[in-house]
Amino acid sequence: MPAQIIDGKAIAESVRNQVAAETQQLISDTGVLPHLAAVLVGNDPASEVYVRNKERACQKAGLKSTLHRLDAATTQADLLVLIDTLNLDAGVHGILVQLPLPKHLDSTQILDAILPTKDVDAFHPENTGLMLQGRPRFLPCTPAGVMKMLQVSKIQTAGRHAVVIGRSDIVGKPMAALLVQKGVDATVTICHSRTTDIGAVCRTADILIAAVGIPEFVTGDMIKPGAVVIDVGINRVNERLVGDVDFTAAMTVASSITPVPGGVGPMTIAMLLQNTLTAARIVAGVS
Numbered sequence: 001m002p003a004q005i006i007d008g009k010a011i012a013e014s015v016r017n018q019v020a021a022e023t024q025q026l027i028s029d030t031g032v033l034p035h036l037a038a039v040l041v042g043n044d045p046a047s048e049v050y051v052r053n054k055e056r057a058c059q060k061a062g063l064k065s066t067l068h069r070l071d072a073a074t075t076q077a078d079l080l081v082l083i084d085t086l087n088l089d090a091g092v093h094g095i096l097v098q099l100p101l102p103k104h105l106d107s108t109q110i111l112d113a114i115l116p117t118k119d120v121d122a123f124h125p126e127n128t129g130l131m132l133q134g135r136p137r138f139l140p141c142t143p144a145g146v147m148k149m150l151q152v153s154k155i156q157t158a159g160r161h162a163v164v165i166g167r168s169d170i171v172g173k174p175m176a177a178l179l180v181q182k183g184v185d186a187t188v189t190i191c192h193s194r195t196t197d198i199g200a201v202c203r204t205a206d207i208l209i210a211a212v213g214i215p216e217f218v219t220g221d222m223i224k225p226g227a228v229v230i231d232v233g234i235n236r237v238n239e240r241l242v243g244d245v246d247f248t249a250a251m252t253v254a255s256s257i258t259p260v261p262g263g264v265g266p267m268t269i270a271m272l273l274q275n276t277l278t279a280a281r282i283v284a285g286v287s
């Protein structure tokens, strides 16, 4: 039997609808209109698409969104001034600096400058620490989106072996941290470029999460029959979007799988809206 498709597009839509309803409620209760400020430096084509999608999603859900476009040659000092202005603006609840930044800029210093209570990407070390301790303010959007998909799809996590491929600060590490939390209770392994016999490790996974950024890295023989496969990859190959998993092969081995596009991608934006609403609630004192 072919694997069941986990429909990220549909799950994301239901999250966005929920955020839209709760946003209206917040506005009518408190007059606070959630506002996301996005910062785009330069004109990387993929980043342009992501930022446009985020703006559109905000508008559709009734949140305010503003885009601050800066020249590719913007200096570190100028970008820090903008972050400071947004930090001090009481009408801005969430700040998102689109990554990657041009190479001459120090991303870590920029992201650390965002006020933790406005850090809707949840990249600030304060938010990472809160998440690790199981008392999150915001959850990082992509891992939170994956958790939501597992939950809505009623996939059992307790006592199962989850293998995460990739150790990035944005996806791999926080993904593993969420899977191991009390209440989720998976046993977690993180694989990376120095892992010995990565195929053998992946084959022990009941839940396999690919976040490695290499097109079709996960081949059919790396998947345990009946495993749940979550593909976080979005790779452009000859104008086509492909994931980190060989989808056709995985369909014949896995029990359920997320497609690319239409899987994890839409969830990331939905969780960003959720975080922006949370940030506005903090300001409104109704969190």
Ligand code: GUN
Binding pocket: 096, 097, 098, 099, 100, 121, 141, 142, 170, 268
């Ligand atoms: N670039 C790729 N993914 C992301 C993300 O989740 N947040 C930001 N700010 N930039 C990104």
